[in-house]
Amino acid sequence: MTGRGVVVLSGGPDSAVALYMAAARGFDLFPITFDYGQLAKREIGCARLVARRLGLEPLVIDLSALGRIYKGSTSLVDKSIPLTGEFTEPIIVPFRNGVMLSIAVAYARTVGATRIFYGAQKSDARFYADCRPEFIEAFEAAARLGTGAGMEIEGLTSLTKGGVIKKGAELGVPFELTWSCYGQGERHCGVCESCVNRKRAFREAGVRDPTDYEA
Amino acid sequence: MTGRGVVVLSGGPDSAVALYMAAARGFDLFPITFDYGQLAKREIGCARLVARRLGLEPLVIDLSALGRIYKGSTSLVDKSIPLTGEFTEPIIVPFRNGVMLSIAVAYARTVGATRIFYGAQKSDARFYADCRPEFIEAFEAAARLGTGAGMEIEGLTSLTKGGVIKKGAELGVPFELTWSCYGQGERHCGVCESCVNRKRAFREAGVRDPTDYEA
Numbered sequence: 001m002t003g004r005g006v007v008v009l010s011g012g013p014d015s016a017v018a019l020y021m022a023a024a025r026g027f028d029l030f031p032i033t034f035d036y037g038q039l040a041k042r043e044i045g046c047a048r049l050v051a052r053r054l055g056l057e058p059l060v061i062d063l064s065a066l067g068r069i070y071k072g073s074t075s076l077v078d079k080s081i082p083l084t085g086e087f088t089e090p091i092i093v094p095f096r097n098g099v100m101l102s103i104a105v106a107y108a109r110t111v112g113a114t115r116i117f118y119g120a121q122k123s124d125a126r127f128y129a130d131c132r133p134e135f136i137e138a139f140e141a142a143a144r145l146g147t148g149a150g151m152e153i154e155g156l157t158s159l160t161k162g163g164v165i166k167k168g169a170e171l172g173v174p175f176e177l178t179w180s181c182y183g184q185g186e187r188h189c190g191v192c193e194s195c196v197n198r199k200r201a202f203r204e205a206g207v208r209d210p211t212d213y214e215a
Numbered sequence: 216m217t218g219r220g221v222v223v224l225s226g227g228p229d230s231a232v233a234l235y236m237a238a239a240r241g242f243d244l245f246p247i248t249f250d251y252g253q254l255a256k257r258e259i260g261c262a263r264l265v266a267r268r269l270g271l272e273p274l275v276i277d278l279s280a281l282g283r284i285y286k287g288s289t290s291l292v293d294k295s296i297p298l299t300g301e302f303t304e305p306i307i308v309p310f311r312n313g314v315m316l317s318i319a320v321a322y323a324r325t326v327g328a329t330r331i332f333y334g335a336q337k338s339d340a341r342f343y344a345d346c347r348p349e350f351i352e353a354f355e356a357a358a359r360l361g362t363g364a365g366m367e368i369e370g371l372t373s374l375t376k377g378g379v380i381k382k383g384a385e386l387g388v389p390f391e392l393t394w395s396c397y398g399q400g401e402r403h404c405g406v407c408e409s410c411v412n413r414k415r416a417f418r419e420a421g422v423r424d425p426t427d428y429e430a
Binding site for chain 2: 129130
């Protein structure tokens with residue numbers, strides 16, 4: 001064991017790969033996942049299934065009260081804003097990674113972990129400020145100063161989403177258990193921004209996509 | 216108006232002064248307060264009363280799920296850990312200000328505020344890492360990078376708790392509506408760490424303490 005780490009799981013493929021990569025490095029892992037009022041509740045179940053494959057049980061933190069903040073600002077929590085296949089401003093949940101990381105830091109302090117893993121990767125960094133290496137560095141500094149303790153925060157920012165899928169396939173990540181779709185169907189819609197990115201990433205990685213898409 | 220600001224209210228005197236100071240500077244204010252599983256639920260009602268004095272209604276965010284993280288680590292949320300009059304390790308709620316500030320940043324982005332006020336002051340900085348100026352600066356950097364927007368975070372770190380009370384008295388802060396006690400009584404116990412600090416601060420400020428203490 002190389003120490004304890006907290007992994008922020010979203011139910012999506014990127015954080016699943018972050019979990020498997022950290023496990024392969026021998027960390028004693030404490031996964032955490034969030035209900036932040038997202039419509040895609042299925043994500044939480046997926047995070048659970050992925051963690052259980054490694055014999056871990058994620059701590060599920062109810063942040064649904066955040067839906068009151070985000071309501072009206074993003075289509076992920078407000079049904080009145082239409083979903084689109086392209087990136088649009090309303091899809092941003094402001095500072096979502098900042099909120100999740102801060103709670104992960106609190107959890108880390110409680111269980112004696114000094115490292116936090118999350119699935120931020122290079123393809124998202126283009127659109128999401130809180131997936132960028134400079135944000136991770138700054139947040140790490142704040143986490144150290146705010147806890148008075150050692151704390152390292154690791155994203156997957158050296159990899160594109162395709163690179164993440166490739167790495168995950170090598171480690172045997174059960175991608176069929178992960179969820180990307182922004183919709184609420186039983187299957188991945190195949191047309192929302194997130195489904196489009198998921199399809200493209202498997203294609204780029206040259207990995208068979210096990211996802212059951214509607215379209 | 217000099218712009219919009221979010222104020223993190225705790226129900227205590229320090230954040231009440233932060234609110235009144237920001238209001239005196241002409242900010243259009245959006246108070247936010249948190250139920251993070253603390254036993255002193257009364258704090259939330261106090262935050263509400265103080266904000267309403269200025270015609271403001273705080274957004275109350277239910278973070279009680281955090282009680283699951285903190286349980287066993289602090290006497291503020293776990294009745295099995297005894298309260299003491301002196302500072303002791305278990306009273307720290309790890310990275311509590313980091314968690315509250317990150318949600319305040321999300322709220323700020325949603326309402327178009329570029330400034331966050333909270334009641335961190337010099338006397339707390341000795342014990343609480345997340346009340347120190349260097350933490351505030353680092354968190355501000357993370358908030359800017361994580362939102363891709365301007366964001367300023369202001370504490371009261373140039374003032375001691377006595378200085379805060381003095382400033383508040385000048386601004387007419389209704390201290391009788393604020394709550395400091397870590398206990399669950401109807402009145403301030405007068406003997407817990409927080410009551411002891413409250414008493415001392417009024418004494419140092421030379422301000423009449425309107426608090427109804429049990430002892």
